[in-house]
Amino acid sequence: MVQRIYAISSKADMQIITTNYIDGDFRKSSGTSEAPLYNPATEQQIGTVRLSTFDDVDAAVSAAKASYPSFSATSIEERVDMLGRLAEAVAARSEPLATAMREEYGAPSGFVSFSAERAGTVFLDMARAVIDYPWRQTIGSAEVEMRPLGVAAAITPWNSNIGFICAKLATAVAAGSPIVIKPSEMSAIQTQLLLEALHQAGLPRGVLNVVNGDGQTCGSALTAHPDVAKISFTGSTATGRAILRAAADTMKRVTLELGGKGAQIILDDADLDRAAEQALTSGFMNSGQACIAGTRVLIPSRLKFAFEQKLAGALSSYPVGPASDPAARIGPMVSQKQWERVQSYIALGIEEGARVIAGGLGRPDELDRGWFVRPTVFSDVDNGMRVAREEIFGPVLCILSYEDDDDAVRIANDTSYGLQNYVLSGDVERARKVARQLDSGRVVINGAPHEPMAPFGGFRQSGMGREYGAFGLTSFLEPRAILT
Ligand code: NDP
Numbered sequence: 001m002v003q004r005i006y007a008i009s010s011k012a013d014m015q016i017i018t019t020n021y022i023d024g025d026f027r028k029s030s031g032t033s034e035a036p037l038y039n040p041a042t043e044q045q046i047g048t049v050r051l052s053t054f055d056d057v058d059a060a061v062s063a064a065k066a067s068y069p070s071f072s073a074t075s076i077e078e079r080v081d082m083l084g085r086l087a088e089a090v091a092a093r094s095e096p097l098a099t100a101m102r103e104e105y106g107a108p109s110g111f112v113s114f115s116a117e118r119a120g121t122v123f124l125d126m127a128r129a130v131i132d133y134p135w136r137q138t139i140g141s142a143e144v145e146m147r148p149l150g151v152a153a154a155i156t157p158w159n160s161n162i163g164f165i166c167a168k169l170a171t172a173v174a175a176g177s178p179i180v181i182k183p184s185e186m187s188a189i190q191t192q193l194l195l196e197a198l199h200q201a202g203l204p205r206g207v208l209n210v211v212n213g214d215g216q217t218c219g220s221a222l223t224a225h226p227d228v229a230k231i232s233f234t235g236s237t238a239t240g241r242a243i244l245r246a247a248a249d250t251m252k253r254v255t256l257e258l259g260g261k262g263a264q265i266i267l268d269d270a271d272l273d274r275a276a277e278q279a280l281t282s283g284f285m286n287s288g289q290a291c292i293a294g295t296r297v298l299i300p301s302r303l304k305f306a307f308e309q310k311l312a313g314a315l316s317s318y319p320v321g322p323a324s325d326p327a328a329r330i331g332p333m334v335s336q337k338q339w340e341r342v343q344s345y346i347a348l349g350i351e352e353g354a355r356v357i358a359g360g361l362g363r364p365d366e367l368d369r370g371w372f373v374r375p376t377v378f379s380d381v382d383n384g385m386r387v388a389r390e391e392i393f394g395p396v397l398c399i400l401s402y403e404d405d406d407d408a409v410r411i412a413n414d415t416s417y418g419l420q421n422y423v424l425s426g427d428v429e430r431a432r433k434v435a436r437q438l439d440s441g442r443v444v445i446n447g448a449p450h451e452p453m454a455p456f457g458g459f460r461q462s463g464m465g466r467e468y469g470a471f472g473l474t475s476f477l478e479p480r481a482i483l484t
Helices: 054-072 076-092 094-104 109-132 161-175 185-199 215-224 237-248 272-283 301-317 336-351 405-413 428-435 469-474
Strands: 015-017 019-022 025-028 034-039 044-050 136-139 142-148 152-155 179-182 208-210 230-234 253-257 263-266 296-300 355-360 374-379 396-402 420-424 442-445 477-483
Touching (some): 015 185, 019 185, 034 185, 054 142, 054 179, 076 094, 076 109, 161 179, 161 230, 161 469, 185 208, 230 237, 272 301, 336 396, 420 428
Parallel strands (some): 263 296, 263 420, 296 396, 420 442
Antiparallel strands (some): 034 044, 136 142
């Protein structure tokens, strides 16, 4: 039986989170203000989290810095062993983690199952990358060795809190860099439970440090801190820009995983029933609160009407509801602010002249509370409209029509983003030909599953650098060449 440290005593209780995780211990935050935590399906407050100060960030960075000399000198075998222990510790807590994710975030059960399982396996994937990695090579007369680059920091958003923390921690451990993480304060209950699990893995003191706090105070303190060498950030493009500017002063290495406005190109030989199902799966994943959501659906103009009907039919298998309902495939938005943002984009689409073929403003009829929105599909969308250009981060799809494959590629690439696009076709070779012309970090053909060892990240304003596998590991390392 694993010992609870600061645990949820009962579902009805308010969660009062006052600690950070620094130097291998849960330590009281020195902050005096608190942020409320909500269940987005009920709008009820379920807890509070103490917001930390610069002093807490500084203590976390000091602990990480102190652990750097010994941790950076650990062998590959030792790091692989630590990654294995982290995977086991997280897997052992997957059920409470899933419960917290349902309660505090409201994610539908499909996303919860994927996330809870993946949170543990990400450590094993990184262990594979460590084993296969070319740590040393000879280039001409030089011996080139890949070295850890110092203390790393990570700043993460609320839409997959556990997953982002685990992925960034896994990479830091693999590289031999201690890490300080500032998660979104809106996910503090999930963070707390995850920390209890990670604590059980027995990492050396100072290797993992987590500070709860807001971006303006704690995030900014990390990006400016002279003892932080690397920032790995996932979040909005606007915040990514601010981080990049702040990091320049101390020349930090920066990886940015930002927003997206992915296209789903349905080629004219695709099975339309399957395409409609796939368009909803990719567009409404994680209730549409996903940077990789394929929110622009591109259909040949002659098939538009038939496709609209298929899509409207397929929507009936996308019930909206709380995470406690296993049939629900779309949950609430994370916060009232996010609910209002999605509503404002639905209103904007109508104002811009897009035709609503499903959904619209307000809550679904059967739900009178909770930050639920009506899954909305716009048709007759022009790629110049703001609903086609800006990331909405909710269950809102735009259908755009095109004339031929070249036109589809042109529309798909006509965006400031470039994270993940999708192609659907009855002919995989034809789909590959289209995929090779798309400007995005990933292109998914016919709903192919996630490949955890392949690089993940964006072109253009979707970010900078890559995560996962060998590419992700390289971004936490520096080459040192010794010439003789
Ligand atoms: P934000 O960019 O607002 O916040 C992300 C994190 O950055 C939070 O922890 C936040 O703290 C922190 N932060 C805010 N301001 C600063 C600052 N000035 N300096 C340092 N840190 C700061 O994004 P959201 O949390 O609203 O998440 C949604 C966005 O994230 C979407 O736009 C989405 O596209 C993007 N995203 C990208 C992903 C990707 O992999 N490409 C994946 C998931 C989301 P605080 O909580 O206090 O604001």
